[in-house]
Structures are given as structure tokens and as C-alpha cells.
Amino acid sequence: MPRSKNQDKMSLISVHVPKKMLEELDELVRRGIFPNRSEAIRAALRDLLYKEVFKAKIPKEEEKEEEVPISLIRGR
Structure with a gap:
């Protein structure tokens, strides 16, 4: 049976x-x-x-989520 392109690029590993x-x-x-x-x-x-x-690899400053003002969260 012919192998697909994806199968050719994969390696078989064993894991317990x-x-x-x-x-x-x-x-x-x-x-x-x-x-x-x-x-x-x-x-x-x-x-x-x-x-x-x-x-x-991402610098810590870029990883932080932007703070959203409470007024936007609570609909004020």
C-alpha cells in the first residue's frame, strides 16, 4: 500500500x-x-x-495581557 506524503514526514515513537x-x-x-x-x-x-x-521566546512584556478598564468590563 502506498504511503501518503504525511506518513513519509512522520517518525514512529514508542511511549509508555x-x-x-x-x-x-x-x-x-x-x-x-x-x-x-x-x-x-x-x-x-x-x-x-x-x-x-x-x-x-516571547519577551515578558509582550506576554502580559493588556489591562482593560473596569468601566469596560462592568458596562459603566
Whole structure:
């Protein structure tokens, strides 16, 4: 069976996870949140890399949220 372009760019890894985590992961797949385990794990890995790599490169001043005056929040 021919491989897709996406499959050619991916690497296979093995990971040991606690049984409970795997059951919870399978529940996300069962509920249709992810199409399969691999997609769920890739999403988690993307989130981790974004948090630990990308956000780490942003200067602290840019990371802060802009303060909104209370009058705008409460409709005053």
C-alpha cells in the first residue's frame, strides 16, 4: 500500500503511559474529540511545544495581557 506524503514526514515513537491515562485518551477518541490516539497525542505535543518553546521566546512584556478598564468590563 502506498504511503501518503504525511506518513513519509512522520517518525514512529514508542511511549509508555499509565493504564489510566490510556483509558482517558481512548475515551476522548470514543467521544469523537480526536479521530485516534495518534492525533490526540500530537495535539498534546503541539500544546507542550508551544508552551515550552514558542512562548519561552516571547519577551515578558509582550506576554502580559493588556489591562482593560473596569468601566469596560462592568458596562459603566
